[in-house]
Amino acid sequence: IYYDPPGHDLYEERVALRLRRVGSITDPQWRQTLKMGGRSDSALSHRGEWEVPLAGAELSRGALEATPWPEFDPDGSRFEALLPCLVTAFERTSWLVRRRGGSVVEVSLDIGQIVAGDQCAPLCELELELVAGEPSALFEVAQQIARSVAVRPLNVSEGERGCALLQNRLMQPLRARPPVLAEGMTLPLAAQSVLREMFCQFTSNLNLLAHTDDPQVLHQARVGWRRFKSALRLFKPVLATGQLPDWQPLAPLLGFIGELRDIDVARNDTLPALADAYCAGNVQRAEKWQAMLQILSDAARLQRQSIAQALEVPAVGATLLAITQWLEDLPRQPEPTDDDADTSRRPLRRWARQRIQQLHRKLKRALADNDHPESLHRARLLAKRLRYAIQALQPLLSKRQTKRWLPQAIQLQTDMGSARDLQQASVLAARLDIDPGLAEFLRGFVAGRPGPH
Numbered sequence: 001i002y003y004d005p006p007g008h009d010l011y012e013e014r015v016a017l018r019l020r021r022v023g024s025i026t027d028p029q030w031r032q033t034l035k036m037g038g039r040s041d042s043a044l045s046h047r048g049e050w051e052v053p054l055a056g057a058e059l060s061r062g063a064l065e066a067t068p069w070p071e072f073d074p075d076g077s078r079f080e081a082l083l084p085c086l087v088t089a090f091e092r093t094s095w096l097v098r099r100r101g102g103s104v105v106e107v108s109l110d111i112g113q114i115v116a117g118d119q120c121a122p123l124c125e126l127e128l129e130l131v132a133g134e135p136s137a138l139f140e141v142a143q144q145i146a147r148s149v150a151v152r153p154l155n156v157s158e159g160e161r162g163c164a165l166l167q168n169r170l171m172q173p174l175r176a177r178p179p180v181l182a183e184g185m186t187l188p189l190a191a192q193s194v195l196r197e198m199f200c201q202f203t204s205n206l207n208l209l210a211h212t213d214d215p216q217v218l219h220q221a222r223v224g225w226r227r228f229k230s231a232l233r234l235f236k237p238v239l240a241t242g243q244l245p246d247w248q249p250l251a252p253l254l255g256f257i258g259e260l261r262d263i264d265v266a267r268n269d270t271l272p273a274l275a276d277a278y279c280a281g282n283v284q285r286a287e288k289w290q291a292m293l294q295i296l297s298d299a300a301r302l303q304r305q306s307i308a309q310a311l312e313v314p315a316v317g318a319t320l321l322a323i324t325q326w327l328e329d330l331p332r333q334p335e336p337t338d339d340d341a342d343t344s345r346r347p348l349r350r351w352a353r354q355r356i357q358q359l360h361r362k363l364k365r366a367l368a369d370n371d372h373p374e375s376l377h378r379a380r381l382l383a384k385r386l387r388y389a390i391q392a393l394q395p396l397l398s399k400r401q402t403k404r405w406l407p408q409a410i411q412l413q414t415d416m417g418s419a420r421d422l423q424q425a426s427v428l429a430a431r432l433d434i435d436p437g438l439a440e441f442l443r444g445f446v447a448g449r450p451g452p453h
Helices: 136-146 158-166 187-209 215-234 248-279 283-311 314-332 338-344 348-368 373-396 399-431 436-448
Strands: 002-004 015-022 029-036 048-054 083-098 104-116 119-132
Touching: 002 158, 083 119, 083 158, 104 136, 104 158, 119 136, 119 158, 136 314, 187 215, 187 283, 187 314, 187 348, 187 373, 215 248, 215 373, 248 283, 248 314, 248 399, 248 436, 283 399, 283 436, 348 373, 348 399, 373 399, 399 436
Parallel strands: none
Antiparallel strands: 002 015, 002 083, 015 029, 029 048, 083 104, 104 119
């Protein structure tokens, strides 16, 4: 049973207070647990935790005296305002796994449901907790499980999922958020903060894809991965990229996501604007148009099935875990050598501004050579990379870089992206079994459309 004031003050400040019943209904044992701190952008959570046994099923303020709660709630008003807000009801099976070197990991399997008000959501999670030893033992055990079971890292706790359910946000896509950056950070720490947030966007939306067909969830998963890859290029001079795990096992899944996104954009954004121009009040043409939409709908359903099957491949989860571990170890990896080592020791603000200037110069050169399709394609990619980089490093940049270059990059990406979307819709029509005349209409529309400037 989780407790929070009506305004969800505890949840907003990343504090959780709960009562848990263990044992049988006839012989219950109650424990009160306080959790504070921790990050929400990594599956590896570092949180302060204080647990005490209680005689009954009532919260005890006295049991919080030896914890940081008195500093958080000095006058007791927050404690007095606490109400039960959600319940997790599950069966837990736990094992202690002992590793060579003295590490001990508790593996707990929870199967049940989360109940918040009149809503509920299924619960099926593995939680690995370090009892003794180094955090690397957690990943060793997780990888051992992932060899044969399709598991994926999850960046939110049961309590956080319950609060999201209570606020009707459980199935909402996770969008990009500003990473936490400070000028005194080392470059590896800054890289970790930026990359971790982007990878969290990707994995969080991947987990939602198993439960929803919302096109925005798919879109945000794709955006998260593209931001992550873009940031890897941004920080490449200061990263030991040779240690980055091979993500080839993700390739089929990423391919299915890209294909479904192209279908979604064509169905929902690009093609509706052309319907009147093609149909022009002609009944037969309207029928052909509807037949095309049905073919696209069927293709989307097949792609969703392919994504669901790809998510059940153990190698996918194992790769996500390996990248999660790489991110956690990033600040401790060996520094690059030679010129790259000098770059990694450069003050963060100066490094960030210089990297953005380099990207901006590359974009200007690509736009100046706009007579070649390859240059336009490169310009679109550079505009996207510049946008993602400015948004990630914004607290460190000058006003010129953020107020002038960011809108320019967004506008270029939007204009060039619209042209690409139209071309992709035409390619889809040609590849699928639609009316040849309709496919020819779309090809002609693409050919006659002026290119971006």
